[in-house]
Amino acid sequence: METLCDSEDTLAKVTQLWTMLDYMAESNPESYHRFMQQQLKDAKQYYAPPEPYLCLKTHILDPTEKSLFINLCMWNKVPAPHSPSEPVPLSAGKMEEVSDESELFSVLDIAYNPSVLERGKGDPVEKDQLIRLSLKYIEEHYSITLSHSYSIAKFKLKGSLERMRQNLRREQAPAVLSQKNTRKEVTxxxxxxxxxxxxxxxxxxxxxxxxxxxxxxxxEISSTEAPxxxxxxxxxxxxxxxxxxxxxxxxxxxxxxxxxxxxxxxxxxxxxxxxxxxxxxxxxxxxxxxxxxxxxxxxxxxxxxxxxxxxxxxxx
Incomplete structure (x- = not known):
């Protein structure tokens, strides 16, 4: 009975929505067209794959000393914070170890909502703060020790575009970063x-x-009470x-x-x-x-x- 009521309620809401759209299409075709175009545009942006933004280079000091390349990426599927004081969500992929002819290094992909990265374009201090918080998150989440210095590579992406996208899509390791400290991981x-x-x-x-x-x-909000x-x-x-x-x-x-x-x-x-x-x-x-x-x-x-x-x- 409960399932039947839920289905009828959903059907009623869908019918109401279609009725409103039909009315808009007949009474104001231009508004209807703009509305549908905006919906398609929003959907296209939301489901677009992650894109490279910039690549950082730093060093892992412990447990094994080696270089680490961090691909900071833009991805609309990562939510934007509601306000500057809110935690900053991110999506992190699996840290991969790569070996070429001259050195052994690791590569990590991290994605933010584009609005988060855009704020750092005109504000070097805010960009540095976001990078520092990212490094802090990496240390805590992957249980490693990083060098406090970093450099921005001349290229935007270390590795192939397809590898980065697959790595971020298959991983389920989201988190939020606070402007004051690194918050607990979220699900x-x-x-x-x-x-x-x-x-x-x-x-x-x-x-x-x-x-x-x-x-x-x-x-996941921290609390003084035992969970x-x-x-x-x-x-x-x-x-x-x-x-x-x-x-x-x-x-x-x-x-x-x-x-x-x-x-x-x-x-x-x-x-x-x-x-x-x-x-x-x-x-x-x-x-x-x-x-x-x-x-x-x-x-x-x-x-x-x-x-x-x-x-x-x-x-x-």
């Missing part, structure tokens, strides 16, 4: 790119690139193999008796692990026995049984 509630099929019994989520995803940032310990839900992890004994896919079944809708869950998948978080209810992080293909992963939530099933094809 990006993102179920890849989603095609949803919803009925009274289940909701299926397919991780692919055919439909854009929606993201939601949850800031409430979340329950670890019951789960089963199984590796399916072919007739030759080669692993085909990894399956995870998770029982979530207190969850009534998939929107209550945040699911993050990398090639090595799975993280399921249901705020104030459950938290489960599993290391996977095989490297999996995140892009081909599917997750199905059975509303009647309140069970989440995740199927992850093994990389070959």
């Amino acid at each position: 990006l509630s993102q179920l890849g790119n989603i095609i949803a099929k919803d009925d009274s019994s289940e909701l299926t989520l397919l991780m692919n690139h055919s439909v854009p995803s929606k993201t939601c940032i949850i800031e 409430e310990e979340l329950c670890t839900p019951a789960y089963e992890l199984t590796t399916r193999k072919d007739v030759n004994g080669e692993p085909l896919k990894v399956e995870v079944k998770v029982e979530l008796p207190e969850v009534s809708h998939v929107s209550e869950c945040n699911l993050s998948i990398s090639k090595d692990d799975v993280l399921i978080e249901c705020p104030n209810k459950y938290r489960l992080q599993l290391d996977l026995p095989e490297s999996v293909n995140e892009e081909a992963t599917t997750a199905t939530f059975y509303k009647g049984k309140r069970v989440l099933r995740i199927t992850m094809p093994v990389c070959h």
Whole structure:
């Protein structure tokens, strides 16, 4: 009954929206045209891939001394802070080690909303502050010690454009930076790119690139009180193999008796692990026995049984 009421309410809102658009199209075609063009423009900007802005060079002092190149990138999918006093969200990729003929160095990609980087163009002090906060975040998040000096490279990007974009897209390591200090890491509630099929019994989520995803940032606020310990839900992890004994896919079944809708869950998948978080209810992080293909992963939530099933094809 609740599902039926929700569906009717959604249908009523959609019908109301289309009625308003039809009225605008008939009564004021020019306004309607401008409105639709603006919606298309906003969508194109939001789903545009990250672009390089500038490249920093510094040095890792510990645990292994070597050069570090930091690609600062612009990405509309990273939210802008609401005001100059608000924390600054960022999205960071995996630190990659690269070896060429002359030296061994690391490369890291970090993306900000374009508005954040634009403010630093005309204000060297603000640009330096953002860079310093980025370096501080890198030290804390990746557990390394950096040199306090840095230089801005003559090129905007270290490595290929495609490598940078893939690195940022596959990583789920968002954070917020405070103007005073580095804030705690936050969670990006993102179920890849989603095609949803919803009925009274289940909701299926397919991780692919055919439909854009929606993201939601949850800031973790520091507190003097001890955090409430979340329950670890019951789960089963199984590796399916072919007739030759080669692993085909990894399956995870998770029982979530207190969850009534998939929107209550945040699911993050990398090639090595799975993280399921249901705020104030459950938290489960599993290391996977095989490297999996995140892009081909599917997750199905059975509303009647309140069970989440995740199927992850093994990389070959």
